[in-house]
Amino acid sequence: MAPPSPSEIDAIRSQTWKDITGTPYECSTLTLLSGGSANFVFRGDLVAPASCDPYGTVIVKQFKNFLACSSDFEIDLSRFHAEASMLQALGRLTGLPFRAPKLYYLDLSAKIQVHESYWHDCMSIADYFRSRSPKVSPNSIARTFGRQTGEVIRTLHDWASLPVQQALRDEIWKNGPMRKLKYQTTYASFIQVLERLPGLVNPVRDILEEVRDMGLSDLERQPTDIEPLEWGMIHGDFWAGNILSTGLHELAVIDWELVQFGHRSYDLGQLVGDLYERQWLDHHQQDDTRLMIARIGSGYGRMSEDMVYRTATHAGVHLIHAFNRRRADVEALGPEKALQIMTYGRELVIRGYTRDKPWLESQGFDTWLTYVPS
Numbered sequence: 282m283a284p285p286s287p288s289e290i291d292a293i294r295s296q297t298w299k300d301i302t303g304t305p306y307e308c309s310t311l312t313l314l315s316g317g318s319a320n321f322v323f324r325g326d327l328v329a330p331a332s333c334d335p336y337g338t339v340i341v342k343q344f345k346n347f348l349a350c351s352s353d354f355e356i357d358l359s360r361f362h363a364e365a366s367m368l369q370a371l372g373r374l375t376g377l378p379f380r381a382p383k384l385y386y387l388d389l390s391a392k393i394q395v396h397e398s399y400w401h402d403c404m405s406i407a408d409y410f411r412s413r414s415p416k417v418s419p420n421s422i423a424r425t426f427g428r429q430t431g432e433v434i435r436t437l438h439d440w441a442s443l444p445v446q447q448a449l450r451d452e453i454w455k456n457g458p459m460r461k462l463k464y465q466t467t468y469a470s471f472i473q474v475l476e477r478l479p480g481l482v483n484p485v486r487d488i489l490e491e492v493r494d495m496g497l498s499d500l501e502r503q504p505t506d507i508e509p510l511e512w513g514m515i516h517g518d519f520w521a522g523n524i525l526s527t528g529l530h531e532l533a534v535i536d537w538e539l540v541q542f543g544h545r546s547y548d549l550g551q552l553v554g555d556l557y558e559r560q561w562l563d564h565h566q567q568d569d570t571r572l573m574i575a576r577i578g579s580g581y582g583r584m585s586e587d588m589v590y591r592t593a594t595h596a597g598v599h600l601i602h603a604f605n606r607r608r609a610d611v612e613a614l615g616p617e618k619a620l621q622i623m624t625y626g627r628e629l630v631i632r633g634y635t636r637d638k639p640w641l642e643s644q645g646f647d648t649w650l651t652y653v654p655s
Contacts, residue, residue, distance in 0.1 A: 285352045293321055297343045300391040305329065306339055314340075316522065318350040319360070319538060324398065336398060339385060344392040344538075357458030360538035361392050366452045367537040368396070377440070379433040380533040399525055399533055406430070407521035410559055420566070423573035426532070430524060430552070431580020433532055434516075438545050441514035450504070453514055453540055460500055460541045463517060468496020471601045471630070478616075478623050485631060492594060492634050504542050511588050517541045519548040520555040546588055550595025552577065557596060557629070558603045561622045562610050571645030578649035586653045590633045593641055597629025 285293070294311050301307055308325030316322075321343040330337030344361040348354040368384035371377075386395035409422050440446070472489050475481040482489060502512070516523075517539030525533040553574055560570040578584075601623060604611050611619050632640045642650060 283353060284350050289352065290321070293343060293345070294323065297321070297323065297341060297391075297393060300388055300393055301325075301341065301386070301395065304386060306341075306386050306395045308339070308341065311341060319348055319356065320344050321349045325395075338398045340382065340396040340398050342394045342396065344394070356462065358392060359456045359458050361394070363453055363456035363459065363540050364536075364538040365394060366449060367540050368394075370446070370449050374440075378429070378436055378531070380527065380531060381537065382533070382535055399527065399535070403525040403527050403533065405522050406524045406526065409526070410521060410563065410565070420569045420572065423569055423576055426524075426526065427573045427576025428580035429532060431577040431582070433524070433534065433580075434519065434548050434552070434577075435581045437516060437534075438513060438548070442508070442510075446514070450514055450542070454504060454542055456539075456541050459517060459539045460543060463539065463541065463543070463547070464496055464500040467595070467598050467602065468493050468499075471598045474601050474604050475623060475627060477604065478620050481620075481623055481627055485627070488631055488634060489627075492598075492630055495634075496598075499544055511545050511585060511591070513542065513545060515541060515543045515545055515548045517543065517547070519552050521552070521559075544591060546591035546595050549577070549581065549588075549592040551599050553592060554596035554599025554629075557600045557625070558607070561600075561625070562603065562607055562614075574645035575648040578646070578652065581652075583652050583654065584649070586636075586650070589641070589646055589649045589653065590636050592649075593633030593644075593646060594630050595633075597626045597631075597633060600626035600629060 290313065294313065298308065298311050306325070307328045309328050310326045311323040312325075314322045314324055323341040323343070325339045325341045327337050327339060344358055346355055346358055348356055365384060365387055368381055371381040372383055382399065383397035384394060385397065387393070406422065406426055409426075441450070472482060472486075472493060475489070504512075516534065516537065518536055519534075523534060523536045525535060527533055556565075556570050556573055559565050560567060603626075604619070604623065611622060614622075628640075629644075631637075638650065641647075
């Protein structure tokens with residue numbers, strides 16, 4: 282998958298700058314931000330800062346029908362409309378335990394969004410984890426943000442299920458191509474990832490294929506008038522890099538383009554899988570990871586037993602795909618360590634799918650299971 286060339290990126294930047302010139306959000310410069318894989322995301326310096334952002338900057342997102350990290354990978358533009366719908370809906374609310382970026386401007390023709398910029402006084406939870414300061418340890422992050430993050434996910438899931446959000450749910454259902462992308466990059470392909478290393482698949486192939494088929498069944502499921510609590514609107518890309526701390530003891534959630542109808546364990550499982558990934562690849566202590574997982578569960582609160590097991594299964598699928606997302610990091614650890622990581626991911630998948638309660642309790646899910654109604 283080849284990324285766009287520097288000249289292609291410059292051409293996109295130039296056209297984006299032209300498209301917002303003459304609007305209240307005209308920028309003197311556009312600086313490409315790192316980390317975005319789907320869209321071209323720029324920080325723009327406003328020509329007239331007083332018009333909106335007090336810092337004089339905005340986030341400008343340019344959506345294309347291909348990935349920003351791979352120009353030969355086509356991706357549907359339904360995500361542009363889905364994110365806009367979510368930000369507009371969230372922007373009308375008050376009293377939530379989290380914020381979402383304000384949506385300042387939409388160009389429906391050029392597929393450009395202009396957002397409020399959080400970057401001056403915020404750090405993502407992922408950035409906190411990367412910090413080498415002794416004052417910002419994984420343990421302190423878990424104690425500071427774990428429960429609050431669980432509360433954010435629960436609030437989003439409950440809010441999205443309210444009867445008054447029916448029109449929004451109908452709009453988000455149109456983001457079906459992102460549901461398909463989610464399946465393709467998780468359940469449809471995790472067995473192929475495991476097959477790159479010896480001995481991980483054949484002894485348990487039948488179970489792994491059942492898990493893959495479960496993911497396909499999720500993809501094919503249609504929404505109904507009365508959904509079980511485990512199903513509904515989800516963020517779709519809930520990992521530590523999309524959760525920001527504003528410095529005011531509140532969290533902000535960004536990147537809503539994968540919002541979709543799905544099983545809510547996908548949001549919880551991706552976040553838990555991201556934590557396991559950091560434990561293995563960024564050398565976090567196992568106890569810190571388990572503390573963070575426990576506090577997320579306490580923040581999310583009451584859940585079904587099936588939700589706990591499916592969260593563990595999805596966390597394993599996410600961890601296995603670290604071999605794709607961070608292949609160089611995995612391989613740098615050596616073949617023995619890479620095999621350990623993939624084996625642990627496989628165990629999460631199997632133990633969650635087969636509902637192995639004692640094993641999951643030993644991995645940080647013990648507090649989660651206390652929130653299952655008896």
